[in-house]
Amino acid sequence: MSSSNPLVVTASPHLSTPDSTPRIMWTVVASLGPVLAAASYFFGVSALLVVAAATLGALVTEFWFGKGRTLLDGSAMITGILLGLTLPAGLPIWMAFVGGAFAIGFGKLIFGGLGQNVFNPALLGRAFLQAAFPVALTTWPKPGGTWWELRGDNLALPLMSAGATDAITGATPLGLMKFEHAGTPVSDLFFGTTGGSLGETSALVILLCGTYLALKNYLNWRIPVSVFAAVAILAEMLHLLDAPRFPAPAFMLFSGGLVLGATYMATDMVTSPVTNLGSWIFGAGIGVLVVVIRIWGGLAEGVMYGILLMNAMVPFINRVTQPRVFGTGRVTGVR
Amino acid sequence: MTHGAVEPASMTHGAPVAPRARRPVAPREDLLRGVWKENPVLVQVLGMCPTLAVTNSVANSIAMGLATLFVLVGSCVLVSGIRRWVPDQVRIATFVLIIATFVTVADMTLEAVAPAIHKSLGAFVPLIVVNCIILARAEAFASRQSVGRSALDALGMGFGFILTLLLMGTIREILGSGTLLGRSLFGPSYEPWVIMVLPPGGFLTLGALLLVVGWWRQRKAGRAVPVNEPACAPTVGKVA
Amino acid sequence: MTDPAGTGQPAAADVRTSRLVTTLGGLGALAGLLIVVVFRWTQPSIQAHKAEVLRQAINEVLKEPDSYDTLYLVDGKLETEPAAGLDRTKLEQVYLGHRGNGGSVGFAVAAAEPGFQDVIRLIFGYDPKTGHLMAMKVLESKETPGLGDKILKDSAFIGEFEGAAVPLNGVKRGSGKAGDASQVDMITGATISSRTVIRAINQTIARLGPIMDAYARNATQ
Amino acid sequence: MGELTWIFVSAMVVNNFTLMLFLGLCPFIGVSNRIATALRMGAANTFVLVMTAVCVWVLNTFVLVYAPYLRLISFIVVIASLVQIVEMVIKKVSPVLFRELGIYLPLITTNCAILGLAIFQTSRGYDFLEGLSFAVGAGAGLTLALVLMASIRESSELANIPQPVRGTALVLLIAGSLSLAFMGFAGLLSSG
Amino acid sequence: MIPRFSFRHGVHPPDLKALTRSAAIRRLPYPEEVILPLRQHTGKPAKAIVKPGDRVERGDTVAEADGWMSSPVHASAAGRVDAVGLWPHPDGSFAPAVRIAVEPYSPQAPRPRIVPDWKGLTREQLIEAIRKAGVVGLGGAAFPTHVKLSPPKDQAIDVLIINGCECEPYLTTDHRTMVEYPQRVHLGVRIMMQCLGVRRAVIGIERNKPDAIAALRSSLPGDIDVAVQPLTVKYPQGAEKMLIRALVGREVPSGKLPLHVGTVVQNIASVATIAEVFETGLPLIERIVTVTGRGIRRPSNLIVPVGTPLRYLLDACGGMTPDAREVVFGGPMMGVAQANLDVPLLKGTTGVVVLTESDCKAEESYPCIRCGRCLDACPVFLNPQLLGSLALAGRYDEMTANHLADCMLCGCCSYACPSNIPLPQLFQAARVAIRQRQSAA
Structure with a gap:
């Protein structure tokens, strides 16, 4: 050689x-x-x-x-x-x-x-x-x-x-909803012809790009899925309770920065939990905080704060969601 | 009120204990120690609460600084003056009593003299009672040293505290309102950084200041210096 | 240490205890004395200042009345002189302004409601004869500087309340119908703070309005 | 009821004692490096806060109406004795708990959160239930802030923090970020 | 959800077995010398019983077992003992070895039947014969087989598991053995079942070896209960705990052995070797290795004498290509890179992989971005991210508390790590440090 x-x-x-x-x-x-x-x-x-x-x-x-x-x-x-x-x-x-x-x-x-x-x-x-x-x-x-x-x-x-x-x-769709109880058609939200920040207008484009990243395993799909699920379920429950007061789930999902936040911000690897169980908890926590802030808070939009607050929880979540090590705890087939 | 269990040991990594008078200490040293070398906020990390809470303007900083200086000097002189007559068991209790008295006096006087500032300082004037700087100096210095030295030390510490408050207040007022002592600096179209007068701005400003101090000390030492761990908690361990 | 019964100790302890008590007691007495002296000395000017602040606020919202009375709310009725035994400082108070000719100009009422950050306290003038507001002044708020604190500083917003009909109806600036006296244009970007002010007034009027109306009717009869 | 909920939520998150009012910073900076410690400190604080609220209500209702100038002195004396009594009771009832909490109890005396609670409770004129709700909210808020800070510090111990930032500077900067995040709670339950 | 015939987590490295998958096993000429390290197995090294100048025949014992947890070493070629002393060992150290200058032109005829015929032997006699033949696990760890076949009396064993996964990329040793010697495998299974006294055996084979599955299935003996079970292709399917989990659904408790859940696991090569030992009457002196990788000119599956120098082996396969960068003993996931081409092949060497520059992973590593991929990869559900950070901070006690002992050093975490952090290395170093501290205390 x-x-x-x-x-x-x-x-x-x-x-x-x-x-x-x-x-x-x-x-x-x-x-x-x-x-x-x-x-x-x-x-x-x-x-x-x-x-x-x-x-x-x-x-x-x-x-x-x-x-x-x-x-x-x-x-x-x-x-x-x-x-x-x-x-x-x-x-x-x-x-x-x-x-x-x-x-x-x-x-x-x-x-x-x-x-x-x-x-x-x-x-x-x-x-x-x-x-x-x-x-x-x-x-x-x-x-x-x-x-x-x-x-x-x-x-x-x-x-x-x-x-x-x-x-x-103009006001954002969420602002209109919160302060004037005026809705915006969901199709506008989905394709992006509404007021708002640069990246929160077109849910469609963001979802497509996010799906691509998820398929490449470059983002943890559990987080956006749990965020969307938590928001949808909570919004639906409130909507059923008092429809005129609480907006429908579709509006909650596609308005504001939720799609961008759930797809690109919450999934930031560094600041999200390392465990899969933790990811579910993290995403659900964001979803709940978003709904709480949007509906009962003083701000029209809560995605940013929802994610930041859950970021602060991540070390704690990581700690309590450590996986059960192979061969510890409930063990199958021991003789 | 005296608590026996948490006695001296905790002092070692708390506020620096005044040197036992082995060699005569120049009065200048007593006075200047608190201004920079043992600055209560930047070096000893004491009295964070007012440093963060009331420094959103220079005027507030000055008022708070002066009130604290008054209480500090008054308490330390008195503590030093009566140190021979006070039994050990009720030492801390008498300190607290003295400090609370001075604070009440300062609070009422401020309300009578400058009601506007008193209102904007709010609950933080009575909270001087639990400012760790005062108890720390009373306990660590005034209760062992002569009246003159205690007064000088208290003055120095008070000035150090005022300087830090002023530094914080200046930064936060200039950035946060574009004014200095209420006078506009940059003209009407200046965009104020509102965050600087909000709570996060307080944390971030003091954090950044400590960062700069840490960086500066590290550079001066040319190597890693011991981290300035918070001294407040261990010190107040002695209190109850 | 060698004395198991500790007979040597009590005497010393007695001395010490008495000394402890005298030291603390003496200092306490001195402290109390000092505080009382300062209290006596400062109290007049503090009270005077408070009264002055209140007077100015009432003057502002009642458009400079010549005089005003303090009324106390007792059992759903307004009284000028509550029965003895009631602590006046704990009763809700409204202020009735008078013109020089003896006619009343309206009530100044304080209201408070949780806002964006903390409770917003305000005072407003209300004329029961017309059912309209006279003016509004925010006394205390911790709203965001530059945004929510416009409720104190934005003269256009404050001006909205002059002569507005109650209950107020907050609308987005420029979007209301012309000629509706109950409309108040809210501050852009500070909707929550604006709404809190409006809600505080509406709720207070809803609670005290009939009582004030009744008092005003009785007074004119 | 709504009022009590608002007081609770406001004290816990909207006007969080530590992150928004800078009260109770000493334990926040000093004993926030382990989650377990932070939890115990939070629990001890909450307990003393609640006791204080009760005592202050008693003082305000029966004593201070006659001698308002003694407010500060009476508060500090009551708090100090309260902590002392709590300490003795715990020592007597549960030596285990005392060992766990013992060293923190004296720290609470000079914790500005306790005195701050007393002063706010007085200046806002809270009645008994409101004061209780305020104290529980404040305690929950303190515990939340402490635990968050502790868990973040535990994880950042493993991070490669630049030398000048280490120590108090880092704690304050993290607190600043937490405080920014807590601004999201502004206006909670008050938008109606 | 617990997957059937597999385990949770793990990684899917490219299998890269095409280079040698269909290369028939062939025999090499004898090298000029063989080097027989005394430590080729887990446990105490053997004790040399020859001295320089001694002449040995093929199959002669050159070193005796030192106690129960040890295994003898036999001459793998006839010749003269050249030296007994330190020699480069594949683990990177210098270790005692017996060097034999192979007799040129020798017929290499062995002494007749050193190992007795298996038929008619009692269980104890079988195990003793296996022990004397120096048989150790040929899957890599080289655990003495006779120890594994002698479980404590109170521990009932009900199933023998044969590991034919060969989940390491590149390697085809076991694959070719199964395809070319299915009868030998079944004979080995039969002998082992007899040793253990179990009635049931399962052979687990990853699905990417259909010809091996077919070969073993078509030759199943009718009189004993042996099953061939295809398994999901996933690394580390061949790890004992994973394999037991996949085949019989039992989870070996942390810190315990397979026998604690009633199983014994044997590698397919060991099984075939046992059969061969009893067939030929010769102890373990040669084995099948795969020499492969893009850095070798003629990738092959070879039968070679134990102790063959690496250099000779590489030359016999056409030599290395100019872009060869790294020579690994064993598979690329757990194998050990060699710095020295004079090291000999051991009993436990499953293959030699020569990696080229483009195969080698990037040397630069990035900060951990907490992506969590290592957690998703770890087959024993550790948190390698946390363990790695703790290792870097030197907080070994907390590593122990976080189950460092359960790590099998399978390398999944490091394989999955986009930041290229050498996690197994950190864990290994931490273990060494902990052990040193314990022995110091």
Whole structure:
């Protein structure tokens, strides 16, 4: 054998799944392409500006404070894009940038980077923005218009407010339901012709992309399924109780960020339980919190907080849902 | 009221015990110790509750800082003054009594003099009673040292506390309202970061400050320094 | 230690106990004295300030009356002088404003309701003769700065309550029918806070309105 | 009834003592590194909170109407004695429980959550049942925050936390995130 | 839901057996020397009874068993003892070995019948004969077979399980044995049943070996209760506990042995070897190995003498390709990579896999992203994610509390890990550290 090609000695197993962490991450990034395209179809260039700014904020922070090559694993990219998708189209892009930076800095790097964080960084960034700039974050431009038209004051100077804009804004379907008891046709929700954040408009596109990821086992299908099931069951029970007061399950499922949240945010591997039983509990918990916040809370939308709160529960869930080790507990066939 | 079980041992990793007067300590050292080297909040991690709760504006920070300074100095001087007459068993009880008295006085005075600020500080003025800084200094320093040294130490600690509150208040008011002491800094179109005046903003600001302090100390030491573990809990272990 | 009966101890303990008691007692007495002195000294200005705040609020919501009376709610009736033995501070109070010519201008009523973050306290002026509100002022709220706290700061919103007919009906800004006096335009983005204000007023009117109406009728008769 | 539920929910999550009002931070920072400890601390706190609510109601109703200036002093004395009595009772009744809780009980005396409860209960004029509901809600909220923080800290012990963040800074930053998440409960049960 | 004829969790690595699946077993010429390590089995190493210069015939004992949990070693070729001393061992260490310079041009004729005929022997005599023949488990762990066949008296055994899964990718040793020597397998089963006194035997074979299933089924003896059961293709189907679970639905309690649930598990190669030993009268001196992988020019299934140097074996298969990177003893999932080509083949070596650069997993590992795939993979339901983190933090006591002892080091977790974290290695290191601490205490 030639000396230029020495043998290597590694620990077993010597085979490994073709999936690698960067591959999973970048596949998720790619699967967000259609969602992004849909967002830009509805909200024009503003959608791309906002997402790009959030992503840039995330990447710059990861590069600056992170350790060298961690940009390549793609996780900061996902955080940035997902954060961007939860924002309204008319947001000043400096806010999106700040959100991305916060998401990575305080959501991820302080815990030691990839894999160590407790809260979904994108949602933490979103919650930060929501708390910091409540007005800007609840100004929802209506979809439509020409592609090049800005949907609000995207280009406001850093630290300055959006100022007076002439963009046509409208309430989200959930806002309409909560504050004016006005419904929105479910077909509009499904195809995306309603007001709302960039990524929450078209349930159809998100579900398709999510199914693709689930088939590749890049997301844990149990989580979205249990979220949807919990929301549907609870909503149906309430709807049967008092139909005029509580909206129908279909509306609850397809309005707001539920589809995006359940598919892309709740399934973030780092911040969801590692056990399958835990995943069911986690998803069901999110579903219940979403319904509780939407119906009895002061906010129209509860997906973000539902997921963040359950993120906080994850270490606890992991602890109590440890699998029963083979050959312990109730044992079959002992003689 | 005295609790015998949790006695001295817990003190070792609590608030730094004042050095027994082996060599004469310069008054300057007594005074400056609390400002930076043993800053009650940033280094000893005491008195978190007011540091987080009332620092959403500079005015509130100053008022809270002054009230605490008043109680701190008053209590420490008195504690030091009567330390020879107070039996050990009722030591803590008398401390608490003294502190509560001073706090009541401060509370009423503030309400009479500056009702607006008193209202915005709310329940946190009476809560000075349970501010660990005061008990920690009374117990760790004033009950063993002369009146003069106790006064200097209390002043230093109080100033350190005020400085930290002021730092927090400044950051939070500038970012959160775009103002400093109520005066607008950036003009009308500034977008305030509302979160900074909300509870999460308090946690995040102090967390970030401690992070910077940790980073700075690490850099200065050039190696890993012992983590600044919270000192509050072990210290108050002595109290009851 | 060598004394099993502990006969050596009690004497010492006695001394100590007495000392403990005197120390604590003495300090307690001193503390009490100090507090009472400060209390005596500060109380007048604190009370004066409170009264002033209340007076200003009543002036504002009753449009500067020349004087006002404090009425106490006793057994579903308003009385100027509750029977002796009742603790006035525990009774619900409303304030009746008067013009110089002796005519009443309306009642100032306090209301409270849980809002977005915590309880919102407010006071409003109500004219039983017309069944309309005179004005509304939020006294205390912890609503989100920049959003919910517009109920204190947004003059357009506060202005909505002047002359509004009860029960109020909150609508989205710009979407109400013209000429409906009961409509109040809610603050965009602070719907919960706006609604809390409206609900607080509506519920208080529903509870106290008839009582105030009755009192006003009796007074004019 | 609705009022009592609201008081409970408000004290537990909407205005969570620890995460929204910064009360009870000492145990939150000091004894939140193990779930088991956090649970016990939470239970002990809840117990003392409830006892305090009862005592404060008694004080407010029968004593402080005559001497309002003694409010603070009487509260702190009552709380301190209460903790002492609870400690002695537990020691007598269940030595096992005492061993488990013993070291935490003294800590509770200077826990601002207890005094805070007393002060809020007074300034809001809660009656007996409302005070009880408030205390139970506050206790549940404290326990929830403690357990969440403890479980997060337990898991982050295994994480590769950067050196300057370790210790109190990390606890505060996690608390900030938790506090952000708890903002989702804003307005719960009050939207009508 | 408990799957029938399988177990829960596990992984599905590519089986890669096509390289040698249909290559008939062939015999190699004798190498110039054979190296016989004294430690080729679980338990105490054997004691050498030859010295340099001694001449040995094929089948002569060169080392005697040292106690019950031990096994003798026999000369696998006729020749002269060259040295008795340290030599590179496939486990990476240097270990005592007997080196025999093989006599060139020797007919390699064995001494007649060293092992007696099995017919008419009592149970005890059979086990003694097996022990003397140096038979150990040929599935990899090399557990002395006579120990396994002598369960404690109070432990009733009711079923003998034969492991024909060969779930490791690449390897076809057992597969070819079943296809080419079905009669030998059945004879081995018969002898073992007699040793154990059981009336029932089940042969478990993964479904990806239909020809082996057919061959064994068509030759089933009519007079004893032997069944051939096809099993789901999944790694590690061949692990004892998984196999028992799949075939008879019993769960071996944590920390217990298969015999505690009334079973004894034997590898198919061991079964065939027992038959061969009694047929030929020779002790265990040669075995069948698969030499395979994309890094070898002529992948083959071979009968080779125990102790054949690896270098000779590779050369006999056409040598390694230029892009060969790693040589593994055993299968790719649990096998041990070799740093030295002078190591000899052991009794327990099931195969030699030569991996190329493109086969080797990436060397770079990423932080754990808590995807939970390792939990879904672990056949014994451990939480490898937690165990791995604890290992990295050096918190070994908590690892013990989290059932580190139940880990079989099967490698499923690491196979499934997208971040490429060497979990079995961490667990192994933790075990060593715990053992050291215990022995220090």
